[in-house]
Amino acid sequence: MRSLRRALSALVAGWLAAVSAWAAPEVTVARGGRIPLAGHLELLTDPAGRLSLAEVQAAAEGCAFAPLPGNVSRGYGKGTVWLRFTLFWGSATGDRKLEVPVAFLEDIRLFSPGAEGTYTEQPRGAILPLTGAADRYRHAVFSLPPPAFASHRPQVCFLRVATRTTMAVEPILWEPGAFWGAAVRESFWFGGFFGIAFIILIGNLVYWIRLRESLHLHYGAYVGCMILLSLGTSGYGNLLFTPDHPRVFQWLIGTTNCLFLGLGGQVFSGIVDFRKGFPRAGRAYGWTVWGLAGAGVAVCAMGGYFAIAPLTQLLLLAMALFNGALAGWLAVRGNGAARLYLLAFGVQLAGAVLLLGRNLGWLPATFATEHAFYLASIFHLILMNVPVAYRLERFKRERDVVRTEALAAAERHGAELEARVAARTLELHREKAQAEQALAEMRKMVDEQERFISTISHEFRTPLSIIDGSAQIIGMARGSASARIPGHLGKIRGAVRRLLHLLDTSFHPGRMAAGTWAFRPQPLDLARELAMVAARAQATTDTHRIVVDAGFGVETVTCDPEWISIALQNLLDNAIKYTPDGGDIHLRIFSPEPGWFAFEVADPGIGIPEDQQQDIFKRFFRGQNAAATPGAGVGLDLVKHIVDTHGGRLTLSSRPGTGTVFRVFLPRTRPEAGPTPD
Numbered sequence: 001m002r003s004l005r006r007a008l009s010a011l012v013a014g015w016l017a018a019v020s021a022w023a024a025p026e027v028t029v030a031r032g033g034r035i036p037l038a039g040h041l042e043l044l045t046d047p048a049g050r051l052s053l054a055e056v057q058a059a060a061e062g063c064a065f066a067p068l069p070g071n072v073s074r075g076y077g078k079g080t081v082w083l084r085f086t087l088f089w090g091s092a093t094g095d096r097k098l099e100v101p102v103a104f105l106e107d108i109r110l111f112s113p114g115a116e117g118t119y120t121e122q123p124r125g126a127i128l129p130l131t132g133a134a135d136r137y138r139h140a141v142f143s144l145p146p147p148a149f150a151s152h153r154p155q156v157c158f159l160r161v162a163t164r165t166t167m168a169v170e171p172i173l174w175e176p177g178a179f180w181g182a183a184v185r186e187s188f189w190f191g192g193f194f195g196i197a198f199i200i201l202i203g204n205l206v207y208w209i210r211l212r213e214s215l216h217l218h219y220g221a222y223v224g225c226m227i228l229l230s231l232g233t234s235g236y237g238n239l240l241f242t243p244d245h246p247r248v249f250q251w252l253i254g255t256t257n258c259l260f261l262g263l264g265g266q267v268f269s270g271i272v273d274f275r276k277g278f279p280r281a282g283r284a285y286g287w288t289v290w291g292l293a294g295a296g297v298a299v300c301a302m303g304g305y306f307a308i309a310p311l312t313q314l315l316l317l318a319m320a321l322f323n324g325a326l327a328g329w330l331a332v333r334g335n336g337a338a339r340l341y342l343l344a345f346g347v348q349l350a351g352a353v354l355l356l357g358r359n360l361g362w363l364p365a366t367f368a369t370e371h372a373f374y375l376a377s378i379f380h381l382i383l384m385n386v387p388v389a390y391r392l393e394r395f396k397r398e399r400d401v402v403r404t405e406a407l408a409a410a411e412r413h414g415a416e417l418e419a420r421v422a423a424r425t426l427e428l429h430r431e432k433a434q435a436e437q438a439l440a441e442m443r444k445m446v447d448e449q450e451r452f453i454s455t456i457s458h459e460f461r462t463p464l465s466i467i468d469g470s471a472q473i474i475g476m477a478r479g480s481a482s483a484r485i486p487g488h489l490g491k492i493r494g495a496v497r498r499l500l501h502l503l504d505t506s507f508h509p510g511r512m513a514a515g516t517w518a519f520r521p522q523p524l525d526l527a528r529e530l531a532m533v534a535a536r537a538q539a540t541t542d543t544h545r546i547v548v549d550a551g552f553g554v555e556t557v558t559c560d561p562e563w564i565s566i567a568l569q570n571l572l573d574n575a576i577k578y579t580p581d582g583g584d585i586h587l588r589i590f591s592p593e594p595g596w597f598a599f600e601v602a603d604p605g606i607g608i609p610e611d612q613q614q615d616i617f618k619r620f621f622r623g624q625n626a627a628a629t630p631g632a633g634v635g636l637d638l639v640k641h642i643v644d645t646h647g648g649r650l651t652l653s654s655r656p657g658t659g660t661v662f663r664v665f666l667p668r669t670r671p672e673a674g675p676t677p678d
């Protein structure tokens with residue numbers, strides 16, 4: 001164990017001796033168009049930043065230049081540094097350019113030897129206006145003229161760099177033509193970088209306006225920050241926009257660095273749905289990153305960014321590593337979005353880690369560490385289309401689902417509405433039918449009442465005309481024709497009986513209470529009824545003989561006795577009325593077929609012309625040949641109504657001058673008998 005330790009310390013001592021003995025080799029200017037000075041530099045630190053050129057030149061022991069293996073990469077807060085390098089011009093002719101990346105170094109001064117051991121001082125740097133500089137470029141660029149004489153002698157130059165930013169110094173010696181060629185190429189690539197970033201920024205803002213997906217806004221802001229930060233750190237921002245106000249982009253670098261904490265975290269948790277999977281942790285993460293970002297922005301606003309710059313860079317590094325690790329873990333567990341995040345951000349995270357490592361002084365300042373972030377960012381911006389497309393796809397799917405659900409709900413609602421409308425329509429139809437039925441009943445009632453009134457007036461008119469006629473005859477016959485008086489008195493009494501019967505039946509309390517002249521079927525001894533009606537009719541005439549034939553055996557039928565009586569009475573009255581010359585009027589009952597009965601009234605009267613026979617049952621219709629006979633044309637209509645109400649049928653056969661036969665067919669039991677017989 002002890003021997004191992006001894007061997008190790010011997011090794012370290014040997015290495016230290018070798019390094020201190022090693023002196024930086026001089027630069028052969030004629031070697032090429034682009035000569036990085038890494039490996040040719042010697043470093044002297046000046047923590048207080050007070051040393052003058054003369055003091056540095058005459059550096060005492062312990063304060064001497066030490067050779068530097070590569071470039072300067074010292075991170076933050078390490079004070080001012082002096083670099084010494086030696087040029088050997090040899091056969092080289094013409095000026096050279098000394099470019100000193102990186103862009104944000106605050107104060108850079110080149111001391112190049114002039115004639116007679118004097119030194120010319122050229123100041124450049126991120127906090128000095130660009131306007132006075134001979135070569136205006138994103139980095140500090142100095143002119144190095146060849147020595148006025150003795151070009152074979154080495155030329156010792158000093159470079160003083162003082163900055164509060166990260167101390168990364170990578171000087172390059174250029175042949176002017178090569179320098180401007182490279183500058184044009186570089187500008188082309190950076191132009192591409194900013195162009196793509198700008199398109200993606202606009203694209204995300206458009207997506208956000210169209211879709212209202214906050215992720216697009218956050219990512220757009222993230223890209224916007226990236227553009228500002230890159231403009232600042234690359235030096236293009238200062239070169240293009242604020243050559244006379246260099247501190248604007250210095251401030252922007254600080255602020256955007258802090259904002260990156262919030263936006264980077266926001267975009268990360270948005271893509272992997274951190275809050276959905278882990279609500280509490282996701283919330284804590286969000287609060288943390290935005291809390292830190294807010295505090296950082298506030299410090300920047302007060303001009304104190306450089307006090308927190310290392311911390312900010314450390315936090316960004318920690319967040320990048322945390323996001324990468326968490327996304328990796330989620331990706332392993334099958335989170336598709338986390339995989340996409342790793343794909344799109346992994347490259348950028350790697351670039352950011354390299355850059356932050358360089359900024360913190362942990363990694364050497366080289367072209368790779370300087371440009372890795374931009375290169376990674378460009379890949380990131382291109383790859384970022386994948387998660388954006390993925391989210392769009394998901395958004396579309398979700399929108400389709402919502403749309404389908406809304407459609408289904410609308411259809412359901414529509415169907416419900418239709419069913420309700422159908423039910424309501426049915427109800428309305430029912431109500432309409434009920435209303436129509438009520439209306440029809442009402443109309444029927446009104447009809448019946450009208451018919452009742454016209455019947456009564458008609459029924460009263462016939463006996464009254466008999467009474468009137470007989471009274472006139474009695475008046476005229478007084479004394480001279482006293483033998484005819486008993487006959488006329490009989491007629492008067494018959495007419496009065498008929499009127500009384502009418503009064504009894506028509507204004508019967510039951511009928512009055514019913515409110516209508518309602519149909520009231522009940523058993524009826526037909527032969528008896530017939531005999532009574534015939535007797536009443538016979539009493540009204542001397543010149544006619546009512547011959548009743550009821551011998552076939554119809555006994556009891558079901559019908560409305562009063563209605564049947566009125567119908568018979570009307571037919572007999574007509575038979576008498578339209579047989580002016582007198583004669584036999586036959587009243588016959590017969591059974592046309594089982595379940596039916598019929599009666600017929602036959603007279604040998606004036607008859608009815610054939611062309612009027614179909615109108616004879618219409619209300620108020622009167623035959624042309626009946627004009628001489630008083631009448632109202634409602635009797636037969638009433639008879640027909642009575643027969644119809646009984647479910648029966650009324651027929652007529654008549655020949656003018658010969659006579660008329662009315663037949664009434666009625667079911668024995670009302671109303672549902674078979675079809676009416678002819």
Ligand code: ADP
Nearest residue numbers: 574575578607622623626631632633634635636
């Ligand atoms: P009215 O007898 O009051 O005129 P009806 O309705 O009873 O009214 O008769 C209508 C018409 O039918 C009569 O005007 C008449 O022309 C004719 N009519 C009815 N019965 C007979 C009958 N037995 N003989 C001839 N014509 C008749």
